[in-house]
Amino acid sequence: MVELRDIHKHFDAVVALHGAGLTVAPGEIRALLGSNGSGKSTLIKILAGLVEPTGGQVLFDGAPVHIRNGRDARSLGIATTFQELSLIPMMSVRDNILLGNEPLARLGLVDRKSADRRIEELLDRFHIKCDPDTYVQALTPSVQTMVEVAKAVAQNPRLLLLDEVTAPLHYDEVELLFGSMRELAAEGVAMIYVTHRISEVFTICDTVTVVRNGETVAQGAVGDFSTDTIIYHMTGQRPEAAASHAGSETGGREGEPMLDVRNLELLPKAKDLSLKAYKGEIVGIGGLEGQGQSEFMRALLGATPFQGGEIVYDGQPRRFRSPAAAVREGIGFISGDRNREAIFALRTVEENLLAGKVAKGRLFAYMSARSIRAFARDAVGKYAIKIGSLRHAANSLSGGNQQKLVVARWIAMSPKLLLLDDPTKGVDIHSRREIHQILRRCAQEGMTVVMSLSETEELLDNADRIYVFYEGHVNAVLSGAQKTPEALAAAMLGMSGPGAADAPSPSGPHSDSLSGRSISRSIPGAPSPSGPHSDGFPVASSPGFPGAADASAAMSPATGGGGGKGATP
């Protein structure tokens, strides 16, 4: 019914899609899989009319079509549920579901009665218990997601695109959704289903398409795939045994951690994040996009408030009220979003370098032009920043050099703890390497570096220990020999078995109250850690978690971690 052929898309210099293809037939549920930045969301957006491809063909019922906007997509019968939701928070549930699709009565008026009937029907179908007049912003994320699905289904689509809908959903809601998807498939609706929960693919999908780096690398019936082959196609790596995922929590270091985060709860994204960072080490944070990494960073810095847990910094529990307070205490923060959070694009290189130092100094402290110049020249030389002149505007520099400028600015303040949120985003490979060298040098001099990176290779190369975030909690800690691409890939997809199964249970009152829904106990052999440990971090403190390893070995060759059978297929 729908075929995407050899689709290319680039945003300026960034190539998002490079020969991706996809087909889906009526009544078929096709999984579209891929890791961070592989281009699966772009594919969805092309079909939804939000992005126009720069090359390739979209065929609908065999005829080439151009989907230029949402209306074109709708008239073709394509409905989409977006990962970031397309609901308008200040509008009622009713208005949102019927948006652009309102039933009309005489005189162009919206037919309230038939609208109400349809809403009632849809809310019933998806078991959404809410008043149609409630504003969407008053609903919990999971209910919002169900409303988003109801909105798409309300259009009676021929092709339904579901982009990571299950991420915020409860287990019973996922079941409900799958039930509806099966019904729709029976009615002949084609579906493209994007998810990062590989298990769901086998539950609901008929066929699989895997994209990697903007290319379609594999497709076929779901029976031809196993978890391992899917991971292999997504990452280019064979997933590794789960049993080795228990990283050492201390990284072999002694003494008090510089930063000790315990069960940090940051609604709505992060539920239970614990992390320790010691003096002189580089701690990496990995995971798929949007698993709570940037929220975590910003909570440490005091830029966003957190709801639960504790941050112990330099031996004392702290809760910074603002980034300025955190900076005063010796915390530095480098954001990957240079333009928004770091660079003063129109100010000179010199001023940009000096910005941090000035912020920390006294308001009316006198600074001589010569000392400023000397400081700036020193920094430029030391970090090999390529500039025209110290007086040029910062936006005259390349992305990589801008980022080095920011790094230099912060290091000049010699913070005790440096936080970096994806610092090498959009930075060329050479500058990346240099930035990492700078960071390594700083760590050797005793600075603690906590950095989240979206590139797995970079993470493996540069971090001493890697905390892998998955759905708002720490899924695995990798260090030393366990720091392999395979283990990281598996952990990022939530497949470190015990970590995923048990991490939430002993945490706060939060998950306790919801344990009615939890089915983690369905793993027969998995032990329940007996409550919070001293450091509150279950993966590390249940040594070896033999139960789970046994379970996986006994029950499944194709299990999450693979049970050491990486090459099964």
Added chain:
Amino acid sequence: MNTKTKPTPSYLLASARQALGRFHTSPAFAGSMLFLAALVLNAALQGPASFFTVKNINTLFTKNTPFMLAAIAQSLLLMTGTMDISCGVQMALVNVVVIMTGQEWGIPFPLSCLLGIGAAILASLLCWVCCSVLRLPALLASYALTFVIKGVNVMIMSVPQGKVEKLYYKAYDSQIFGFIPASILGLALVLLIWAYVRRTRLGTHMYAVGGNQRDAFAAGISPMGVQLKAFLLKGFIIGAAGVCLTLMTAAGNPLQAEDYGIRSLSACIIGGLSFGGWGTVGCAISGAGFLVLIQNSVYYFFSMLVKMIPGFSVTSYYQNFASDLLILLGLLMTMVTARGQREALRRDIVRQLKTGIGLRDQAGTPPPDGAAAGAALAPPPGNGTGPENTDAPAFDTLSAPAVSTSAARTGLSDGAGVGAAHTKEGMDDER
């Protein structure tokens, strides 16, 4: 919730409480409270006996209908996520067009009024081109347009002049049946039109575009088209306001009413509208009413002082100072209320998350009562009905962790919705 129950007293009480709760969280709450407060203040200072007279109410409406119309017009743009602070000079444009076409070409007054409305619509179109098509920042673009339109006004009419036939301005000042101010008709007409538009698709789409242009676009709505319609509607209302202004002053002045633009904006904000899809026309009306009544009250307060203290006299600047101070307080209160509402909303969502309500309970999984602390380690029975029992065993252990995390995760998402609310908050705070 929707089922009909017998109207027992307790049911009535409950539904009244529910309605009150809904009003409390509605955008119109702060504005209407302020309006009521100003009304009470004004009536008290002026003396209820003299405030609630036909004559006084009539004067209030004749003097302020143009301003209230301008606030309504502005509110439509705010809903659609844009604005136009050149509303005021556009009203003056209508005024000069109406007067000059009558004076120079001898066109009868009703026809000149139509021409004036047409001029306002044209000016609105110009503003639409700047704000929606060229995507200039609405505040700056419409501020620049203020001077452009003022220039046009002066070109049409260089000095204040002209008059309106007595028949018309007398009619404007009269009362229907001896107690309904005729000027209310203009207001009623506009509100009727809006009541119709609100019930068409356009009404919803305006809110959608104001709420989030990208999402509206994804839903097959053309944001530019919706804004065009909003601007046209606003042009018409400004035209009506200009006609009322002409009837009120019964003369032409090319440089009057400029402050109506910014004042209509502040009326909307005080009434509880915010940039983009939040608030109703009612907010604009109560905000405008508040501004008017506060100024009135301060006037009466000062005349009371003059009466009570012999020899007391101050310039009118002090009156403006006092009334603007009160308006600032009103604005502050609106902000505080809005923040309270957001806070309440956040708390409610957290509560929903913690108790797991807001979902229909599936058979076999009773809703956990929030305080079951030990429950994490003692799973309730009936939990084994998951997919892992029906699936091929090969995926058992695989599906289990993923599903369990999803269940234990309490359904928190990457929170686009809440995120959007936060962004909104950020915007509000910036303001």
